[in-house]
Amino acid sequence: MSAALLRLERVACIRGDRLLFEGLSLTLARGEALWLRGPNGAGKSSLIRLAAGLLHPAAGTVERRERCALIDEAAALDGELALRRALDFWARIDTVDGDAVDRAVAAMALAPLAEVPVAMLSTGQRKRAAMARVIASGAPIWLLDEPANGMDAAAAARLVAAIAQHRARGGALLLASHFALGIPDLTELDMGASA
Template sequence: MTELLLFDGVACIRGDRLLFEGLSLTLNRGGALWLRGPNGAGKSSLIRLAAGLLRPAAGMVTRRERTALADEATALDPERPLRRALDFWARIDTVDGHAVDRAMDAMALGNLADVPVSMLSTGQRKRAALVRVIASGAPIWLLDEPANGMDEAAQARLVAAVAAHRANGGAVLLASHFALGIPDLAEIDMGTLT
């Protein structure tokens, strides 16, 4: 089956505010969908719905494969050296150290393996969160503002990682203020849904 993630008539309410309703979408293998729009339009909420961290107010979200989320929280122990912090997640995701090595190489973080996470710059922490996603082996990547704090070289690595993931049958749901130059990117303007 090519469909990895489906939203059927989904509504999202945060606090007392309706962010969107009646949203239906399908994310297929090899696909990428860009959620764009102003702050507060529901981009991050839609990502959290896709991850199963929020429940829809109406409708249904179906995930047919595992997901990996990179959002504003790196979810890495700040006191541990980067490699040890990533190895913690590798054990949870039941992937071997080689997957972490390859992901660290993809994000150019191998030389920072022994640096505590708390000492990393904002861009380095963003890349470390992406290492966790890449190494997880999850077919569905949920990326909420993944390029914030990244320089152009890091953004190019992100685009290359997304391209490789899609070429291997993975799919990407991306919330961002800009498209990052990812080719063949479908889009939803979240600002028009309410």
């Protein structure tokens, strides 16, 4: 248990006046990946937000032993800035160097878009940019909420390759998605069972 990067113990989540889930426990260790699946409204995104510390559980505890990086419906990149400048902004906050950004941009095939304002990117390009931000962060825990939405097949393959590299380096993944995305050795948690 000491190797766990993320642990949720008997967590409950209430949104509005609706109990989404209760008594939920999970542990993520280095190299592990957990797929949260289930219908809309089952609590997948809420669980991701609890793991990130953006929501507080109604009961139970959430323990993160390392930094986490999040993708959700918002890209969290300044729309007025050119893509490279927007990624550099987060690199300074994450205290990573420009090489980390270069590697992330290359991993998601974004170099031709480096000078394009974020607001001008397509939905799929913004998702790739958000993924580049996660990759560059160096965070050991990736919390990905529908990361492939809007991506074409080539971009989704790059996403899967980035996840494989992250896990090979000892990173952990919590994935909320309607699809497993072809990620190998993925443990599943059916959120629909408690909805």
